[in-house]
Amino acid sequence: MSDRRPASGPEERRLSTREAADLLGVKPETVYAYVSRGQLSSRRTEGGRGSTFDATEVETLARRNRRDGGGSSPVPGELSVRTRITLIEDNRFYLRGVDATELAARYSYEEIAEWLWTGELRRGVTFTAPPALAAAARRAVAALPPHAGPADRLRTAAIAAAAADPLRFDLSAQAVLGTARVLIPTLVAALSSGGHGQPDDGPLARRLWTALTARRPDDASVHAVDTALALLVDHDLAASTLAVRVAASARAHPYAAVSAGLGAMEGPLHGAASGLAHRLLLDVLQRGGAAPVIADELRAGRRIPGLGHRLYTAEDPRAHALFRLLEEVPGAAPALAAARDVVETTARHTALHANVDLALAVLTVSAEMPPTAGETLFAVARTAGWIAHVLEEYGERPLRMRPSGQYTGPRPPQEIPAATGVVGEGGRKSPSSNSG
Structure with missing residues:
Protein backbone atom coordinates (compact mmCIF):
# COMPACT_ATOMS: atom_id res chain seq x y z
CA MET A 1 0.00 0.00 0.00
CA SER A 2 1.34 3.47 -0.87
CA ASP A 3 2.22 5.89 1.96
CA ARG A 4 1.39 8.88 -0.17
CA ARG A 5 -1.80 10.82 0.42
CA PRO A 6 -3.59 12.69 -2.36
CA ALA A 7 -3.47 16.48 -2.27
CA SER A 8 -7.07 16.54 -1.19
CA GLY A 9 -9.22 13.73 0.02
CA PRO A 10 -9.64 11.51 3.05
CA GLU A 11 -7.73 11.97 6.27
CA GLU A 12 -4.31 10.29 6.62
CA ARG A 13 -4.16 6.66 7.62
CA ARG A 14 -4.37 6.17 11.39
CA LEU A 15 -3.15 3.20 13.41
CA SER A 16 -4.35 1.99 16.77
CA THR A 17 -1.90 1.66 19.66
CA ARG A 18 -1.69 -2.11 19.12
CA GLU A 19 -1.10 -1.71 15.38
CA ALA A 20 1.63 0.89 15.98
CA ALA A 21 3.27 -1.34 18.60
CA ASP A 22 3.23 -4.33 16.24
CA LEU A 23 4.74 -2.32 13.41
CA LEU A 24 7.49 -0.97 15.69
CA GLY A 25 8.07 -4.32 17.38
CA VAL A 26 7.62 -2.85 20.87
CA LYS A 27 5.18 -2.99 23.75
CA PRO A 28 2.16 -0.62 23.69
CA GLU A 29 3.58 1.40 26.61
CA THR A 30 6.76 2.02 24.59
CA VAL A 31 4.64 3.63 21.87
CA TYR A 32 3.57 6.26 24.40
CA ALA A 33 7.19 6.73 25.44
CA TYR A 34 7.93 7.65 21.83
CA VAL A 35 5.08 10.16 22.00
CA SER A 36 6.40 11.71 25.22
CA ARG A 37 9.81 12.23 23.60
CA GLY A 38 8.34 13.84 20.48
CA GLN A 39 9.13 10.95 18.14
CA LEU A 40 5.46 10.28 17.38
CA SER A 41 2.29 12.35 17.47
CA SER A 42 -0.98 10.92 18.76
CA ARG A 43 -4.65 11.79 18.60
CA ARG A 44 -7.33 10.76 21.06
CA THR A 45 -10.07 8.55 19.64
CA GLU A 46 -13.67 9.58 19.86
CA GLY A 47 -14.85 8.82 23.37
CA GLY A 48 -11.32 9.18 24.71
CA ARG A 49 -10.64 5.46 25.13
CA GLY A 50 -7.34 5.32 23.32
CA SER A 51 -5.12 7.03 20.77
CA THR A 52 -4.39 6.73 17.10
CA PHE A 53 -1.11 7.40 15.30
CA ASP A 54 -0.16 8.66 11.87
CA ALA A 55 0.81 5.57 9.85
CA THR A 56 3.54 7.41 7.91
CA GLU A 57 5.20 8.60 11.12
CA VAL A 58 5.12 5.10 12.59
CA GLU A 59 6.55 3.53 9.43
CA THR A 60 9.34 6.13 9.26
CA LEU A 61 10.28 5.47 12.88
CA ALA A 62 10.23 1.71 12.30
CA ARG A 63 12.61 2.07 9.32
CA ARG A 64 14.95 4.27 11.40
CA ASN A 65 14.98 1.76 14.26
CA ARG A 66 15.76 -1.11 11.91
CA ARG A 67 18.66 0.81 10.36
CA ASP A 68 20.05 1.85 13.76
CA GLY A 69 20.22 -1.73 14.96
CA GLY A 70 16.74 -2.74 15.90
CA GLY A 71 15.86 0.23 18.07
CA SER A 72 18.31 -0.86 20.78
CA SER A 73 18.44 2.55 22.39
CA PRO A 74 18.02 2.38 26.18
CA VAL A 75 15.71 5.39 25.96
CA PRO A 76 13.00 5.27 23.28
CA GLY A 77 13.66 7.78 20.52
CA GLU A 78 17.33 8.41 21.38
CA LEU A 79 20.16 7.44 19.06
CA SER A 80 22.14 4.50 20.43
CA VAL A 81 25.72 3.80 19.34
CA ARG A 82 27.61 0.69 20.35
CA THR A 83 30.97 1.57 21.92
CA ARG A 84 33.64 -0.19 23.96
CA PRO A 403 19.05 9.16 10.54
CA SER A 404 15.83 9.60 8.63
CA GLY A 405 14.14 12.96 8.78
CA GLN A 406 10.60 12.94 10.12
CA TYR A 407 8.96 15.28 7.65
CA THR A 408 6.25 17.47 9.20
CA GLY A 409 5.75 20.00 6.38
CA PRO A 410 2.91 20.27 3.85
CA ARG A 411 2.18 17.02 2.01
CA PRO A 412 2.96 17.05 -1.70
CA PRO A 413 1.98 17.84 -4.32
CA GLN A 414 1.91 21.57 -3.60
CA GLU A 415 1.67 24.31 -6.20
CA ILE A 416 4.87 26.16 -7.09
CA PRO A 417 4.80 29.45 -5.13
CA ALA A 418 4.73 32.77 -6.94
CA ALA A 419 8.03 34.66 -6.65
CA THR A 420 8.07 38.02 -4.89
CA GLY A 421 10.68 40.65 -4.07
CA VAL A 422 12.81 43.25 -5.77
CA VAL A 423 15.64 42.49 -8.19
CA GLY A 424 18.93 43.35 -6.48
CA GLU A 425 21.78 45.16 -8.17
CA GLY A 426 23.46 42.73 -10.52
CA GLY A 427 20.91 40.06 -9.63
CA ARG A 428 18.62 37.94 -11.74
CA LYS A 429 15.16 39.28 -12.59
CA SER A 430 12.22 37.79 -10.77
CA PRO A 431 10.15 35.50 -13.01
CA SER A 432 7.16 37.67 -12.25
CA SER A 433 8.81 40.94 -13.31
CA ASN A 434 7.73 42.68 -16.52
CA SER A 435 10.42 42.27 -19.19
CA GLY A 436 8.71 44.83 -21.46
Whole structure:
Protein backbone atom coordinates (compact mmCIF):
# COMPACT_ATOMS: atom_id res chain seq x y z
CA MET A 1 0.00 0.00 0.00
CA SER A 2 1.34 3.47 -0.87
CA ASP A 3 2.22 5.89 1.96
CA ARG A 4 1.39 8.88 -0.17
CA ARG A 5 -1.80 10.82 0.42
CA PRO A 6 -3.59 12.69 -2.36
CA ALA A 7 -3.47 16.48 -2.27
CA SER A 8 -7.07 16.54 -1.19
CA GLY A 9 -9.22 13.73 0.02
CA PRO A 10 -9.64 11.51 3.05
CA GLU A 11 -7.73 11.97 6.27
CA GLU A 12 -4.31 10.29 6.62
CA ARG A 13 -4.16 6.66 7.62
CA ARG A 14 -4.37 6.17 11.39
CA LEU A 15 -3.15 3.20 13.41
CA SER A 16 -4.35 1.99 16.77
CA THR A 17 -1.90 1.66 19.66
CA ARG A 18 -1.69 -2.11 19.12
CA GLU A 19 -1.10 -1.71 15.38
CA ALA A 20 1.63 0.89 15.98
CA ALA A 21 3.27 -1.34 18.60
CA ASP A 22 3.23 -4.33 16.24
CA LEU A 23 4.74 -2.32 13.41
CA LEU A 24 7.49 -0.97 15.69
CA GLY A 25 8.07 -4.32 17.38
CA VAL A 26 7.62 -2.85 20.87
CA LYS A 27 5.18 -2.99 23.75
CA PRO A 28 2.16 -0.62 23.69
CA GLU A 29 3.58 1.40 26.61
CA THR A 30 6.76 2.02 24.59
CA VAL A 31 4.64 3.63 21.87
CA TYR A 32 3.57 6.26 24.40
CA ALA A 33 7.19 6.73 25.44
CA TYR A 34 7.93 7.65 21.83
CA VAL A 35 5.08 10.16 22.00
CA SER A 36 6.40 11.71 25.22
CA ARG A 37 9.81 12.23 23.60
CA GLY A 38 8.34 13.84 20.48
CA GLN A 39 9.13 10.95 18.14
CA LEU A 40 5.46 10.28 17.38
CA SER A 41 2.29 12.35 17.47
CA SER A 42 -0.98 10.92 18.76
CA ARG A 43 -4.65 11.79 18.60
CA ARG A 44 -7.33 10.76 21.06
CA THR A 45 -10.07 8.55 19.64
CA GLU A 46 -13.67 9.58 19.86
CA GLY A 47 -14.85 8.82 23.37
CA GLY A 48 -11.32 9.18 24.71
CA ARG A 49 -10.64 5.46 25.13
CA GLY A 50 -7.34 5.32 23.32
CA SER A 51 -5.12 7.03 20.77
CA THR A 52 -4.39 6.73 17.10
CA PHE A 53 -1.11 7.40 15.30
CA ASP A 54 -0.16 8.66 11.87
CA ALA A 55 0.81 5.57 9.85
CA THR A 56 3.54 7.41 7.91
CA GLU A 57 5.20 8.60 11.12
CA VAL A 58 5.12 5.10 12.59
CA GLU A 59 6.55 3.53 9.43
CA THR A 60 9.34 6.13 9.26
CA LEU A 61 10.28 5.47 12.88
CA ALA A 62 10.23 1.71 12.30
CA ARG A 63 12.61 2.07 9.32
CA ARG A 64 14.95 4.27 11.40
CA ASN A 65 14.98 1.76 14.26
CA ARG A 66 15.76 -1.11 11.91
CA ARG A 67 18.66 0.81 10.36
CA ASP A 68 20.05 1.85 13.76
CA GLY A 69 20.22 -1.73 14.96
CA GLY A 70 16.74 -2.74 15.90
CA GLY A 71 15.86 0.23 18.07
CA SER A 72 18.31 -0.86 20.78
CA SER A 73 18.44 2.55 22.39
CA PRO A 74 18.02 2.38 26.18
CA VAL A 75 15.71 5.39 25.96
CA PRO A 76 13.00 5.27 23.28
CA GLY A 77 13.66 7.78 20.52
CA GLU A 78 17.33 8.41 21.38
CA LEU A 79 20.16 7.44 19.06
CA SER A 80 22.14 4.50 20.43
CA VAL A 81 25.72 3.80 19.34
CA ARG A 82 27.61 0.69 20.35
CA THR A 83 30.97 1.57 21.92
CA ARG A 84 33.64 -0.19 23.96
CA ILE A 85 35.17 3.00 25.34
CA THR A 86 33.09 4.44 28.19
CA LEU A 87 30.49 3.06 30.57
CA ILE A 88 28.56 5.20 33.08
CA GLU A 89 26.67 3.05 35.53
CA ASP A 90 25.44 3.42 39.12
CA ASN A 91 27.11 6.82 39.52
CA ARG A 92 30.46 5.36 38.47
CA PHE A 93 32.53 6.12 35.39
CA TYR A 94 34.59 3.44 33.59
CA LEU A 95 37.02 3.52 30.66
CA ARG A 96 37.18 0.14 28.92
CA GLY A 97 35.81 -1.41 32.11
CA VAL A 98 38.38 0.20 34.43
CA ASP A 99 37.33 2.75 37.07
CA ALA A 100 38.29 6.04 35.43
CA THR A 101 38.98 7.93 38.66
CA GLU A 102 41.39 5.23 39.86
CA LEU A 103 43.05 5.22 36.44
CA ALA A 104 43.49 9.01 36.54
CA ALA A 105 45.04 8.77 40.01
CA ARG A 106 47.74 6.36 38.82
CA TYR A 107 48.54 7.30 35.24
CA SER A 108 49.14 10.47 33.27
CA TYR A 109 46.81 11.85 30.64
CA GLU A 110 49.13 10.84 27.83
CA GLU A 111 49.53 7.30 29.18
CA ILE A 112 45.74 6.91 29.41
CA ALA A 113 45.25 8.36 25.93
CA GLU A 114 47.72 5.88 24.46
CA TRP A 115 45.98 3.04 26.30
CA LEU A 116 42.56 4.12 24.99
CA TRP A 117 43.90 4.03 21.45
CA THR A 118 46.04 0.89 21.52
CA GLY A 119 45.02 -1.14 24.58
CA GLU A 120 48.62 -0.93 25.81
CA LEU A 121 49.41 0.96 29.02
CA ARG A 122 53.03 2.18 28.91
CA ARG A 123 54.78 4.34 31.48
CA GLY A 124 56.52 7.53 30.39
CA VAL A 125 54.51 8.23 27.21
CA THR A 126 54.73 11.88 26.14
CA PHE A 127 53.44 13.64 23.03
CA THR A 128 55.65 16.19 21.25
CA ALA A 129 54.67 18.38 18.30
CA PRO A 130 57.06 18.51 15.34
CA PRO A 131 58.59 22.04 15.27
CA ALA A 132 57.31 22.77 11.76
CA LEU A 133 53.77 21.74 12.68
CA ALA A 134 53.82 23.77 15.91
CA ALA A 135 55.09 26.81 14.02
CA ALA A 136 52.37 26.49 11.34
CA ALA A 137 49.66 26.24 13.99
CA ARG A 138 51.03 29.24 15.91
CA ARG A 139 51.12 31.38 12.77
CA ALA A 140 47.51 30.53 11.97
CA VAL A 141 46.32 31.24 15.53
CA ALA A 142 48.30 34.49 15.67
CA ALA A 143 46.24 35.78 12.73
CA LEU A 144 43.00 35.54 14.73
CA PRO A 145 41.54 38.65 16.39
CA PRO A 146 42.35 39.13 20.10
CA HIS A 147 38.82 38.24 21.20
CA ALA A 148 38.95 34.77 19.60
CA GLY A 149 37.88 32.07 22.05
CA PRO A 150 39.54 28.74 22.90
CA ALA A 151 37.47 26.80 20.37
CA ASP A 152 38.46 29.32 17.66
CA ARG A 153 42.15 28.93 18.45
CA LEU A 154 42.10 25.15 18.74
CA ARG A 155 39.99 24.66 15.62
CA THR A 156 42.29 26.98 13.66
CA ALA A 157 45.31 25.05 14.93
CA ALA A 158 43.72 21.75 13.88
CA ILE A 159 42.97 23.09 10.39
CA ALA A 160 46.52 24.43 10.03
CA ALA A 161 47.96 21.09 11.14
CA ALA A 162 45.73 19.26 8.65
CA ALA A 163 46.78 21.51 5.78
CA ALA A 164 50.43 20.81 6.60
CA ASP A 165 49.93 17.04 6.60
CA PRO A 166 49.72 15.52 3.09
CA LEU A 167 49.04 12.09 4.63
CA ARG A 168 45.92 13.20 6.49
CA PHE A 169 43.65 11.14 4.23
CA ASP A 170 45.33 7.88 5.24
CA LEU A 171 42.71 6.36 7.56
CA SER A 172 44.65 3.24 8.51
CA ALA A 173 44.93 2.67 12.25
CA GLN A 174 48.69 3.31 12.35
CA ALA A 175 48.32 6.56 10.41
CA VAL A 176 45.52 7.76 12.69
CA LEU A 177 47.63 6.96 15.76
CA GLY A 178 50.50 8.94 14.29
CA THR A 179 48.14 11.87 13.69
CA ALA A 180 46.81 11.71 17.25
CA ARG A 181 50.27 11.74 18.80
CA VAL A 182 51.20 14.97 17.04
CA LEU A 183 47.81 16.72 16.89
CA ILE A 184 47.27 16.99 20.66
CA PRO A 185 50.67 18.58 21.41
CA THR A 186 50.23 20.83 18.37
CA LEU A 187 46.96 22.14 19.84
CA VAL A 188 48.79 22.87 23.10
CA ALA A 189 51.70 24.51 21.29
CA ALA A 190 49.30 26.79 19.40
CA LEU A 191 48.09 28.26 22.71
CA SER A 192 51.53 29.70 23.49
CA SER A 193 54.00 31.88 21.65
CA GLY A 194 56.79 29.34 21.96
CA GLY A 195 59.04 31.89 23.58
CA HIS A 196 61.17 31.68 26.70
CA GLY A 197 59.64 29.52 29.40
CA GLN A 198 57.15 27.94 27.01
CA PRO A 199 58.74 24.65 25.91
CA ASP A 200 57.23 22.30 23.33
CA ASP A 201 58.43 19.19 25.17
CA GLY A 202 58.13 17.76 28.66
CA PRO A 203 54.84 16.81 30.36
CA LEU A 204 51.81 18.06 28.45
CA ALA A 205 50.16 19.31 31.65
CA ARG A 206 53.12 21.57 32.41
CA ARG A 207 53.05 22.98 28.88
CA LEU A 208 49.34 23.71 29.28
CA TRP A 209 49.89 25.35 32.66
CA THR A 210 52.50 27.67 31.14
CA ALA A 211 50.15 28.55 28.27
CA LEU A 212 47.20 29.34 30.56
CA THR A 213 48.68 31.22 33.52
CA ALA A 214 51.61 33.46 34.38
CA ARG A 215 51.93 31.80 37.78
CA ARG A 216 55.04 29.73 38.36
CA PRO A 217 54.09 26.03 38.16
CA ASP A 218 54.40 23.82 41.23
CA ASP A 219 54.27 20.04 41.17
CA ALA A 220 50.92 19.75 42.99
CA SER A 221 49.18 22.19 40.64
CA VAL A 222 50.60 20.60 37.48
CA HIS A 223 49.56 17.19 38.80
CA ALA A 224 46.03 18.56 39.29
CA VAL A 225 45.98 19.78 35.67
CA ASP A 226 47.18 16.38 34.45
CA THR A 227 44.53 14.57 36.51
CA ALA A 228 41.83 16.91 35.22
CA LEU A 229 42.88 16.09 31.66
CA ALA A 230 42.77 12.37 32.45
CA LEU A 231 39.30 12.63 34.02
CA LEU A 232 37.97 14.56 31.02
CA VAL A 233 39.40 12.28 28.33
CA ASP A 234 36.01 10.79 27.43
CA HIS A 235 32.47 10.68 28.81
CA ASP A 236 30.15 8.59 26.66
CA LEU A 237 28.39 10.22 23.70
CA ALA A 238 28.40 13.90 24.57
CA ALA A 239 27.27 16.21 21.76
CA SER A 240 30.84 16.87 20.61
CA THR A 241 31.69 13.16 20.59
CA LEU A 242 28.61 12.37 18.53
CA ALA A 243 29.65 15.10 16.05
CA VAL A 244 33.08 13.46 15.81
CA ARG A 245 31.54 10.05 15.13
CA VAL A 246 29.22 11.49 12.46
CA ALA A 247 32.25 12.99 10.69
CA ALA A 248 34.20 9.74 11.04
CA SER A 249 31.20 7.80 9.73
CA ALA A 250 31.49 9.87 6.55
CA ARG A 251 35.21 8.97 6.57
CA ALA A 252 36.42 12.48 7.27
CA HIS A 253 40.11 12.45 8.25
CA PRO A 254 40.98 12.72 11.98
CA TYR A 255 41.79 16.44 11.89
CA ALA A 256 38.37 17.17 10.36
CA ALA A 257 36.61 14.89 12.86
CA VAL A 258 38.30 16.68 15.76
CA SER A 259 37.31 20.01 14.21
CA ALA A 260 33.69 18.82 14.19
CA GLY A 261 33.96 18.09 17.91
CA LEU A 262 35.46 21.51 18.60
CA GLY A 263 32.61 23.12 16.66
CA ALA A 264 29.98 21.35 18.78
CA MET A 265 31.86 22.30 21.96
CA GLU A 266 31.43 25.97 21.18
CA GLY A 267 27.74 25.72 22.01
CA PRO A 268 26.86 27.32 25.37
CA LEU A 269 25.25 24.10 26.62
CA HIS A 270 28.41 22.04 26.26
CA GLY A 271 31.79 23.76 26.37
CA ALA A 272 31.04 27.01 28.17
CA ALA A 273 29.82 25.61 31.51
CA SER A 274 33.20 25.67 33.23
CA GLY A 275 33.70 29.34 32.32
CA LEU A 276 30.32 30.22 33.84
CA ALA A 277 31.26 28.32 37.01
CA HIS A 278 34.62 30.15 37.08
CA ARG A 279 32.90 33.53 37.03
CA LEU A 280 30.42 32.34 39.67
CA LEU A 281 33.25 31.41 42.07
CA LEU A 282 35.00 34.74 41.49
CA ASP A 283 31.73 36.49 42.36
CA VAL A 284 31.30 34.40 45.52
CA LEU A 285 34.87 35.18 46.61
CA GLN A 286 34.42 38.90 45.93
CA ARG A 287 31.08 39.15 47.77
CA GLY A 288 32.11 36.97 50.69
CA GLY A 289 29.52 34.22 50.34
CA ALA A 290 27.35 32.23 47.96
CA ALA A 291 23.90 33.31 49.21
CA PRO A 292 23.69 36.74 47.51
CA VAL A 293 25.26 35.40 44.32
CA ILE A 294 22.85 32.45 44.11
CA ALA A 295 19.93 34.76 44.78
CA ASP A 296 20.95 37.08 41.93
CA GLU A 297 21.42 34.16 39.52
CA LEU A 298 18.00 32.72 40.30
CA ARG A 299 16.33 36.12 40.17
CA ALA A 300 17.74 36.57 36.66
CA GLY A 301 16.26 33.21 35.68
CA ARG A 302 19.62 31.51 35.22
CA ARG A 303 20.64 28.00 36.23
CA ILE A 304 23.48 27.70 38.72
CA PRO A 305 26.48 26.47 36.72
CA GLY A 306 28.56 23.58 38.00
CA LEU A 307 25.64 21.71 39.57
CA GLY A 308 23.78 18.60 38.47
CA HIS A 309 24.42 16.10 35.69
CA ARG A 310 21.86 14.12 33.70
CA LEU A 311 23.97 10.92 33.99
CA TYR A 312 24.55 11.02 37.76
CA THR A 313 22.09 11.13 40.64
CA ALA A 314 24.92 11.78 43.12
CA GLU A 315 28.08 13.87 42.88
CA ASP A 316 29.91 13.58 39.57
CA PRO A 317 32.77 11.12 40.31
CA ARG A 318 35.15 13.28 38.29
CA ALA A 319 34.34 16.26 40.51
CA HIS A 320 34.80 14.17 43.65
CA ALA A 321 38.26 13.01 42.52
CA LEU A 322 39.37 16.49 41.48
CA PHE A 323 38.10 18.15 44.68
CA ARG A 324 40.11 15.68 46.78
CA LEU A 325 43.24 16.39 44.77
CA LEU A 326 42.78 20.17 44.94
CA GLU A 327 42.89 19.97 48.74
CA GLU A 328 46.64 19.40 48.32
CA VAL A 329 47.15 22.32 45.92
CA PRO A 330 48.69 25.50 47.41
CA GLY A 331 46.29 28.42 47.29
CA ALA A 332 43.22 26.38 46.28
CA ALA A 333 41.52 26.55 49.70
CA PRO A 334 39.51 29.79 49.09
CA ALA A 335 38.08 28.58 45.77
CA LEU A 336 37.33 25.16 47.29
CA ALA A 337 35.45 26.81 50.16
CA ALA A 338 33.50 28.96 47.69
CA ALA A 339 32.50 25.86 45.70
CA ARG A 340 31.32 24.07 48.83
CA ASP A 341 29.36 27.16 49.82
CA VAL A 342 27.61 27.12 46.42
CA VAL A 343 26.67 23.43 46.81
CA GLU A 344 25.45 23.83 50.41
CA THR A 345 23.44 26.97 49.64
CA THR A 346 21.58 25.41 46.72
CA ALA A 347 21.08 22.13 48.63
CA ARG A 348 18.66 23.89 50.98
CA HIS A 349 16.00 23.76 48.28
CA THR A 350 17.05 21.20 45.69
CA ALA A 351 19.22 18.07 45.67
CA LEU A 352 21.84 19.15 43.14
CA HIS A 353 25.39 17.86 43.39
CA ALA A 354 28.66 19.28 42.09
CA ASN A 355 29.73 18.30 38.59
CA VAL A 356 33.15 18.39 36.99
CA ASP A 357 32.66 21.96 35.72
CA LEU A 358 32.59 23.28 39.28
CA ALA A 359 35.73 21.32 40.20
CA LEU A 360 37.43 22.57 37.05
CA ALA A 361 36.47 26.12 38.01
CA VAL A 362 38.17 25.67 41.40
CA LEU A 363 41.33 24.66 39.56
CA THR A 364 41.27 27.57 37.09
CA VAL A 365 40.38 30.19 39.72
CA SER A 366 43.06 29.05 42.16
CA ALA A 367 45.65 28.95 39.35
CA GLU A 368 44.73 32.52 38.28
CA MET A 369 43.79 31.29 34.82
CA PRO A 370 41.26 33.13 32.62
CA PRO A 371 37.60 32.05 32.69
CA THR A 372 38.04 30.31 29.32
CA ALA A 373 40.81 28.05 30.65
CA GLY A 374 38.39 25.32 31.69
CA GLU A 375 37.02 25.14 28.16
CA THR A 376 40.57 24.87 26.84
CA LEU A 377 41.46 22.06 29.25
CA PHE A 378 38.23 20.27 28.38
CA ALA A 379 38.83 20.47 24.62
CA VAL A 380 42.46 19.36 24.75
CA ALA A 381 41.59 16.48 27.09
CA ARG A 382 38.61 15.31 25.05
CA THR A 383 40.65 15.24 21.83
CA ALA A 384 42.17 11.93 22.96
CA GLY A 385 38.72 10.47 23.52
CA TRP A 386 37.54 11.79 20.18
CA ILE A 387 40.42 9.99 18.46
CA ALA A 388 39.43 6.77 20.24
CA HIS A 389 35.90 7.19 18.87
CA VAL A 390 37.29 7.95 15.40
CA LEU A 391 39.25 4.70 15.45
CA GLU A 392 36.15 2.83 16.61
CA GLU A 393 33.89 4.44 14.00
CA TYR A 394 36.31 3.73 11.14
CA GLY A 395 35.70 0.05 11.92
CA GLU A 396 31.95 0.41 11.41
CA ARG A 397 29.85 0.51 8.25
CA PRO A 398 30.42 3.85 6.43
CA LEU A 399 27.69 6.48 6.62
CA ARG A 400 25.71 4.58 9.25
CA MET A 401 25.16 7.87 11.13
CA ARG A 402 22.38 8.84 8.72
CA PRO A 403 19.05 9.16 10.54
CA SER A 404 15.83 9.60 8.63
CA GLY A 405 14.14 12.96 8.78
CA GLN A 406 10.60 12.94 10.12
CA TYR A 407 8.96 15.28 7.65
CA THR A 408 6.25 17.47 9.20
CA GLY A 409 5.75 20.00 6.38
CA PRO A 410 2.91 20.27 3.85
CA ARG A 411 2.18 17.02 2.01
CA PRO A 412 2.96 17.05 -1.70
CA PRO A 413 1.98 17.84 -4.32
CA GLN A 414 1.91 21.57 -3.60
CA GLU A 415 1.67 24.31 -6.20
CA ILE A 416 4.87 26.16 -7.09
CA PRO A 417 4.80 29.45 -5.13
CA ALA A 418 4.73 32.77 -6.94
CA ALA A 419 8.03 34.66 -6.65
CA THR A 420 8.07 38.02 -4.89
CA GLY A 421 10.68 40.65 -4.07
CA VAL A 422 12.81 43.25 -5.77
CA VAL A 423 15.64 42.49 -8.19
CA GLY A 424 18.93 43.35 -6.48
CA GLU A 425 21.78 45.16 -8.17
CA GLY A 426 23.46 42.73 -10.52
CA GLY A 427 20.91 40.06 -9.63
CA ARG A 428 18.62 37.94 -11.74
CA LYS A 429 15.16 39.28 -12.59
CA SER A 430 12.22 37.79 -10.77
CA PRO A 431 10.15 35.50 -13.01
CA SER A 432 7.16 37.67 -12.25
CA SER A 433 8.81 40.94 -13.31
CA ASN A 434 7.73 42.68 -16.52
CA SER A 435 10.42 42.27 -19.19
CA GLY A 436 8.71 44.83 -21.46
